[in-house]
Amino acid sequence: MTKEHADLKFEKIGPYLIHEKLGSGGMGTVYLGKHEETGRIAAIKVLPPTLAQEEGFVERFNREIDSLKRLKNPHIVEFYDNGEDHGTYYYSMEYVPGETLTHILRRTKRIPWEDTIDYGIQVCSALKSAHDAGIIHRDLKPSNLMLTPDNQIKLTDFGVAQLFASQRLTVTGGIVGTAEYMSPEQAQGQRASRKSDLYSFGAVLYVLLTGRVPFSGNTTVEVLHKHRYSRFDPPRLIVPEIPHWYDELICQLLEKNPDKRPPDAFVVGRMLDQIRRKVEISSGETTADIRPDSASAATRADNVDDGPGPATLMKQLVRSELDQQQQGSTLENIFNNTWVLVGLLILLILGGIWWNQTKALNPEQLFTKGEELMESEDFDDWKLAKLEYFDPLLERDSATWKPKIQVHLDKIQAMQSLRVPTRRPLSDESEPRRLLNLARDLYARRDFVRAEEVLKDLQMLLKVSPDESKRTGDEVEKLEKRWEEENKIRARNADWLDRTLKGAEDALQ
Numbered sequence: 001m002t003k004e005h006a007d008l009k010f011e012k013i014g015p016y017l018i019h020e021k022l023g024s025g026g027m028g029t030v031y032l033g034k035h036e037e038t039g040r041i042a043a044i045k046v047l048p049p050t051l052a053q054e055e056g057f058v059e060r061f062n063r064e065i066d067s068l069k070r071l072k073n074p075h076i077v078e079f080y081d082n083g084e085d086h087g088t089y090y091y092s093m094e095y096v097p098g099e100t101l102t103h104i105l106r107r108t109k110r111i112p113w114e115d116t117i118d119y120g121i122q123v124c125s126a127l128k129s130a131h132d133a134g135i136i137h138r139d140l141k142p143s144n145l146m147l148t149p150d151n152q153i154k155l156t157d158f159g160v161a162q163l164f165a166s167q168r169l170t171v172t173g174g175i176v177g178t179a180e181y182m183s184p185e186q187a188q189g190q191r192a193s194r195k196s197d198l199y200s201f202g203a204v205l206y207v208l209l210t211g212r213v214p215f216s217g218n219t220t221v222e223v224l225h226k227h228r229y230s231r232f233d234p235p236r237l238i239v240p241e242i243p244h245w246y247d248e249l250i251c252q253l254l255e256k257n258p259d260k261r262p263p264d265a266f267v268v269g270r271m272l273d274q275i276r277r278k279v280e281i282s283s284g285e286t287t288a289d290i291r292p293d294s295a296s297a298a299t300r301a302d303n304v305d306d307g308p309g310p311a312t313l314m315k316q317l318v319r320s321e322l323d324q325q326q327q328g329s330t331l332e333n334i335f336n337n338t339w340v341l342v343g344l345l346i347l348l349i350l351g352g353i354w355w356n357q358t359k360a361l362n363p364e365q366l367f368t369k370g371e372e373l374m375e376s377e378d379f380d381d382w383k384l385a386k387l388e389y390f391d392p393l394l395e396r397d398s399a400t401w402k403p404k405i406q407v408h409l410d411k412i413q414a415m416q417s418l419r420v421p422t423r424r425p426l427s428d429e430s431e432p433r434r435l436l437n438l439a440r441d442l443y444a445r446r447d448f449v450r451a452e453e454v455l456k457d458l459q460m461l462l463k464v465s466p467d468e469s470k471r472t473g474d475e476v477e478k479l480e481k482r483w484e485e486e487n488k489i490r491a492r493n494a495d496w497l498d499r500t501l502k503g504a505e506d507a508l509q
Contacts, residue, residue, distance in 0.1 A: 002096070012036075013090050014083045018043050034097060042080055042507050048167040049088065058089070074130035074495050075122045077146070077156045078195060096154045101142035101208065112212040113242050117152070119206055122153035124269030127201065131194045131265060139194045140200035141181045141206060173372050179223040180213040184256050187224035195258035198268060202253025203262075210238045228256070231454060233434065237441045244391070245275045253448075282395040363401065366393050380440065382412050 010018050016033035023030050028047045035042065051057050065082040072078070082091035101119070104111065111119075123145065130137065137144075138158065144152040179187075183199035186192050206214050215226035232254065235245035249271055255261050262268045361369065370389030371383040390408065392402040435454055442451035 010046070010088075013044055013046060013088065014081075014085045014090060014092075016042060018044070033092070040080070041095050043095045044090055044092045047089045051089065056102070058084075061089060067133070071130060071133060071135065073126050075126040075153050076129060076156055077154050083484065093156075094154075095149060096146045096156070098148040098154075101145045101147060101204075105142060105208065105211065106141075110210045110239070112244060113209055113418050115207055115210045115237075117246070117276050118151070118152050119147070119208070120201075120272045121269050123155060123201060123204075124265045124272065126153070126155040127194075127197055127265035128269070131197070134191050136194065137197050137200070138186070139178055139181075140197055140204060141178050142204055145204070145239060177501065179220045180207075180216065180228075181228060182224065183258070184228045185258060187227045193258065194264060196262050198253055198261050198265065199255075199258075201265075201268070202250050205250050206235055206254070209235050209242060209250075212238075231435070231438065233438060234441055240386075243275060243279050244395075245278055249275065283398055361394060363390075363393055366390075367401065367404065370405070370408065374411070382408075384440070386412055 010031065012018060015030070015036050016031075018037050019032045019034060020067040021029065022032050022043060027095065028045050031044045031046065033042055033044045047061075051061075064081070065079060069079045069081070077096055078094040080092040080094070082089070084090075101111075112412070123140075127140075137155070138156075140155075144156050146156055148154065181200045181203040183196040185191070186196055199221070203214055214232035215223055215230060217223040217226060235250055236242045236244060249262075249268070253261055253268070257505055261269065262319070366389045370393070373385035373389070387410065389403050393405060439451050439454040442454060
């Protein structure tokens with residue numbers, strides 16, 4: 001008998017003949033078995049004996065498993081049955097060959113962003129099915145995501161975290177889940193919701209892309225506190241090649257306030273698919289370049305009924321617009337007048353021209369602005385040129401502008417290589433320096449609201465860190481000056497819009 005078989009505690013559990021032990025953890029042991037009547041191969045999870053002694057566990061166990069057995073989705077591990085064998089409680093589920101994303105990360109450190117979008121779309125399909133059935137996962141993490149040899153994602157232990165709530169409450173003081181991927185509301189002991197799963201999903205995407213979790217600490221309490229109050233480094237600050245649309249989505253998923261996260265998993269899946277298409281268009285590819293046998297293509301085919309198609313969506317939008325027009329206000333009815341609309345159109349065209357002149361830059365202007373920053377001796381200006389001007393140029397028309405920009409990109413890359421040996425790793429930087437870099441990145445991406453919040457935090461921190469204040473003060477002042485100029489432009493634009501709308505309303509009275 002091999003050592004693997006010698007470690008087995010069971011030869012048979014319920015109707016299953018046990019072949020081998022697959023793994024074990026605090027919540028039980030998993031075996032590979034075969035149903036003695038049907039011959040079906042399954043993974044059987046045997047629960048710790050102490051659980052059955054807890055009040056109400058058996059009823060909760062049967063109720064939760066019955067609801068999970070109704071879940072049918074190609075990206076959720078299927079639950080088969082459950083039972084009790086001589087005081088031992090177990091449940092069986094689909095056996096999935098492959099490895100978890102945790103194992104893949106240990107081997108590769110990071111996963112290419114293109115692959116994570118494919119995986120993410122499949123996870124969204126699984127989350128949508130479960131959420132529609134009223135089931136919340138509560139413990140979404142890479143170790144619960146299996147990748148099959150044909151690149152299919154399978155979400156495991158779906159909803160099972162709640163089964164162990166009683167036992168885990170005694171350990172964590174009211175919290176069910178894994179600290180590194182837990183939403184702020186769960187960290188506070190509040191009830192988990194669909195939006196909580198979306199936060200955890202954002203943390204999963206973050207670690208797949210960057211190789212590190214959004215928040216880490218020496219203790220669980222420290223990690224939970226950071227989820228509630230701290231700021232994370234945007235993924236693109238760590239891995240610059242991530243598309244800015246993808247970076248923005250992950251930041252939205254990781255919002256502290258659940259109301260600021262996307263509405264549901266279906267919307268997130270569509271957003272991921274749109275990001276891929278935007279990148280394809282900006283790089284000159286077409287939809288014909290999409291591989292029909294890819295995992296994401298299979299997901300879209302499998303989930304044809306998961307949501308309305310383009311035609312249905314358009315019909316719903318038109319119907320909504322018609323309903324709003326029929327119930328419109330007096331001002332809206334006046335707008336239906338042809339001459340009024342013509343006048344407003346002229347105003348909007350003239351205003352749009354002015355707006356674009358002051359706000360939007362054409363490709364040549366982007367290139368000129370970037371070159372001006374590259375003439376600076378400050379390497380931070382070079383990075384700003386890449387993020388704010390060169391990257392948008394490449395996204396618009398890579399074929400035309402890459403040959404002209406490449407010399408600057410090579411220069412930035414060369415300087416970055418020279419700076420790496422002397423620069424401390426990002427995780428070892430002081431907190432003021434980290435916040436300064438974060439504010440710069442948010443400013444470059446025109447996320448002024450979040451950038452201003454980070455800058456305020458930085459100013460407060462510098463008041464109690466005099467050593468850092470001297471080193472960082474000049475750079476903060478420089479950033480604030482740029483900010484002030486940008487705010488003046490934004491204020492002028494807002495004033496113009498207010499005056500235009502007020503003038504239109506006055507003219508119609």
